[in-house]
Amino acid sequence: MCRLLGWSADRPVTVAEVIGDAALARLRDLACVHAQGWGMAWYVEGDDELHTHRSTMAAMEDPEFEQFTTGMPVRRGLLHLRMATPGLGLTEQDTHPFVADGLAFAHNGAIFPQDRLDVLLPPGAPAPAGSTDSERYFxxxxxxxxxxxxxxxxxxxxxxxxxxxxxxxxxxSSLNALLLAGDEVHLISLHEPGKEPEGVQLWPSDVTTPPPYLDLSLMTGDGFSVVASSGIFGDETPVIPVDSASVVTLGKDGRVARTSAITEGIVRPLRRSA
Structure with missing residues (x-):
């Protein structure tokens, strides 16, 4: 289980600028329990190259987290805090975001059973670098x-x-994910509403009334838009809930470009024929 943050703006901005000091403080606090690494992917002004950074350190203990979130203005990007699923690896190869074919990807969720995850791989696909369900989903x-x-x-x-x-x-219970694809940031909202992960501490101990863990939200500002997992934005920030079974796309101008419904695999689950 993890936390996701994605943004797009019409000008270079830092993470701190688009989410505010209170939300950034919550993000740091969430790293107390989402402590198995963090990573970012981003585009900078006037550069078509996809940049990435991954760390196996807890974000709250990594000096580079502060540097990336407060001192690096970018046009669009994604950030991921990892809470590793028990049984999966803790190496840099297991840390989000995953990058291939000019795309960066980060996931919040878990797929079981772990000994059959390779059935997700397309025919002829190269062997994954790490052990995670997320890399195979990607x-x-x-x-x-x-x-x-x-x-x-x-x-x-x-x-x-x-x-x-x-x-x-x-x-x-969740295929929630972020996909950074050139000029656009896509939030995949695909989870079982009301489902809560069991058997793991999801929130810092001082969070007495936590929000639904898998819920996602959208916040818009002056020339920018942000999508985020629950627990990052508080009551001081007006947000729009994101429906499950949908994809919210942020364009390069910082606006919501479109919202697309996910229908396959949702309305009519596939069954093996007799």
Whole structure:
């Protein structure tokens, strides 16, 4: 289980600028329990190269976290705090974001059983570098996307991943994810509403009334938009809840470019024929 943060702006901005001091403080606090690494992917002004950084340190203990969130203005990017699923690796290869084919990807969720995760891999796919379900989810998502990158294509691809999971009788409560794809940031909201992860501490001890863990939200400002996991924004920030089974796409101008419904694998789960 993890925390996700994605943003796009019409000008270079730091993470601190787009989410505010209170939300940044909550993000640091969340790293107390989401402590198995963190990472970012981003684009800078006038540069088409996708930049990434991954660390196996807890964000609250890593001096570079402060540098990246308060001192590095970028146009669009994503940030991930990792709470590793028991049984999966803790190396840099297991740390989000994963990068391939010009895309960066971060996931919040878990897919079981772990000994059958390779059924998610497309035929002929190279062996994953790490052990995670998330890296395999990303491989199947890329295969379903092909050369397409728009929000509607991402919604179709996410639905096909869910169909694949159900076809092979795997289980998941959340395929929530962020995909950074060139000029756009896509938030995949795909989880079981009301479902709460069990058997793990999700929140810092001083959070007495936690929000639903898998919920996602959208916040818009002057020339920028932000999508985030629960627990990052507080009552001081007006946010819009993001429906499950949808993809919210942030354009390079900092606005919401479109919202696309995910239908495949949701309305009519696939079944093996007799």
């Amino acid at each position: 491989a199947r998502l890329r295969d379903a996307l092909g050369n397409k990158r728009g929000g509607a294509a991402v919604a179709r691809a996410a639905g096909r991943v869910m169909s694949r999971i159900r076809w092979h009788e795997l289980t998941t």
